[in-house]
Amino acid sequence: MIQIQNLSKTFNLTKAQKKELKTNASSVNAVNNISFDCQPGRIFSLLGPNGAGKTTTLRMIATILKPSAGDIQVSGHSVIQAPELVRSKIGFLTGSTKLYDRLSPGEIVDYFGQLHNMDKALIETRKDALFTKLGIHEFSKKRIGQMSTGMKQKVSIARSMIHDPQVVIFDEPTSGLDVITAASIIDLIRECKEANRTVIFSSHIMSEVDLLCDDLAIINKGELVYKSSMDNFRKESAGTSLTEAFINIVSKHNPVAA
Numbered sequence: 001m002i003q004i005q006n007l008s009k010t011f012n013l014t015k016a017q018k019k020e021l022k023t024n025a026s027s028v029n030a031v032n033n034i035s036f037d038c039q040p041g042r043i044f045s046l047l048g049p050n051g052a053g054k055t056t057t058l059r060m061i062a063t064i065l066k067p068s069a070g071d072i073q074v075s076g077h078s079v080i081q082a083p084e085l086v087r088s089k090i091g092f093l094t095g096s097t098k099l100y101d102r103l104s105p106g107e108i109v110d111y112f113g114q115l116h117n118m119d120k121a122l123i124e125t126r127k128d129a130l131f132t133k134l135g136i137h138e139f140s141k142k143r144i145g146q147m148s149t150g151m152k153q154k155v156s157i158a159r160s161m162i163h164d165p166q167v168v169i170f171d172e173p174t175s176g177l178d179v180i181t182a183a184s185i186i187d188l189i190r191e192c193k194e195a196n197r198t199v200i201f202s203s204h205i206m207s208e209v210d211l212l213c214d215d216l217a218i219i220n221k222g223e224l225v226y227k228s229s230m231d232n233f234r235k236e237s238a239g240t241s242l243t244e245a246f247i248n249i250v251s252k253h254n255p256v257a258a
Contacts (some may be wrong), residue, residue: 002038002061002167006029007070009056009222030056033070034217034224040166041196042214043189045203045230049250053222054202055094058171061091061200075166075198088116091165093156093173101145105136105155108144109162116163123162130158134184150181157188168192170201174208180190186212206242210234218249225253 018024029246031053038044048054059065061072065082071078077085099108106127131137134154144152153173161168170189174182186197189212192199203209209216209230216233218226226249228236237245 001040001073001075002044002200003058003073004034004036004061005071005073007034007057007060007072008068009053009060009065010068029222031060031219032222034219034222035070035219036224036227037169038198038200038215040198041193043193043199043201043212044207045201045213045216046219047202047209047216047246048219051221052219055171055217057219058092058094058200058202059170062090062169063087064092088138088163091160091163091168092171093160093169094171099144099152099155099159101143102146102165105131105140105144105158106143108155112159113162118163126162127158130161133188134158150177153177153181153185161188165197167198168200170199170203172202172204172206174203174246190254206246210242218246220250220253223253225249 008029010029012027013021013025021092031038034057046054046057056065060067060079061074063079063086067080071080074086077089079086091173109127110123113126125183134157136154136158139147144155173185186208189199189201213230215229217224233245
């Protein structure tokens with residue numbers, strides 16, 4: 001379970017950033033006092049336009065960034081008080097995560113299994129199951145630097161899931177992927193739900209949201225502007241497409257920067 005409580009993140013601006021943003025402000029609120037819960041066995045989608053604060057929020061959940069205010073509880077552990085325990089419970093997949101070009105899929109997954117203090121036999125069992133599920137065995141001896149984007153994303157999934165995490169975070173998991181690879185990731189997200197994991201994902205593809213989502217929140221300029229179940233969202237947007245409904249909500253809640 002994920003519980004987000006009055007979460008905020010402020011970044012100080014450099015001179016170059018002030019010039020780029022055309023502002024005299026010394027800082028910017030990337031996330032401003034947001035709260036929501038993600039339940040086990042349900043898929044929660046965090047939506048918003050580019051720059052809304054989605055990735056910043058997900059990185060705070062994953063302990064990559066530290067909140068400026070508020071807190072996040074992941075499986076009962078605070079990201080501020082016990083970040084190492086939170087990391088042991090989380091699998092974090094993002095399209096921007098880099099892999100080591102000189103290593104093979106097996107070497108990378110072994111390494112991350114060891115980081116999680118897993119027994120060697122358990123690593124082998126989990127790795128074989130994940131490689132079979134994702135079709136990695138056929139290119140398991142190749143170096144990462146020789147692989148396609150889709151292959152790398154599959155390896156990233158295996159690396160993120162090797163320790164059998166209770167909570168899984170997907171940040172734009174199918175961005176830039178071919179249809180077949182994207183479909184395998186969609187299947188994996190479904191399987192995480194069926195295994196009663198807590199799943200939170202961010203996507204710009206509304207058809208994926210419609211297909212997978214149980215609950216959703218929409219964030220815009222760091223503010224939480226909508227939060228409900230997917231069933232309610234569908235009912236409220238009856239007569240319009242989900243994309244149009246999303247645009248309407250963002251347009252109605254356009255907070256003015258301080």
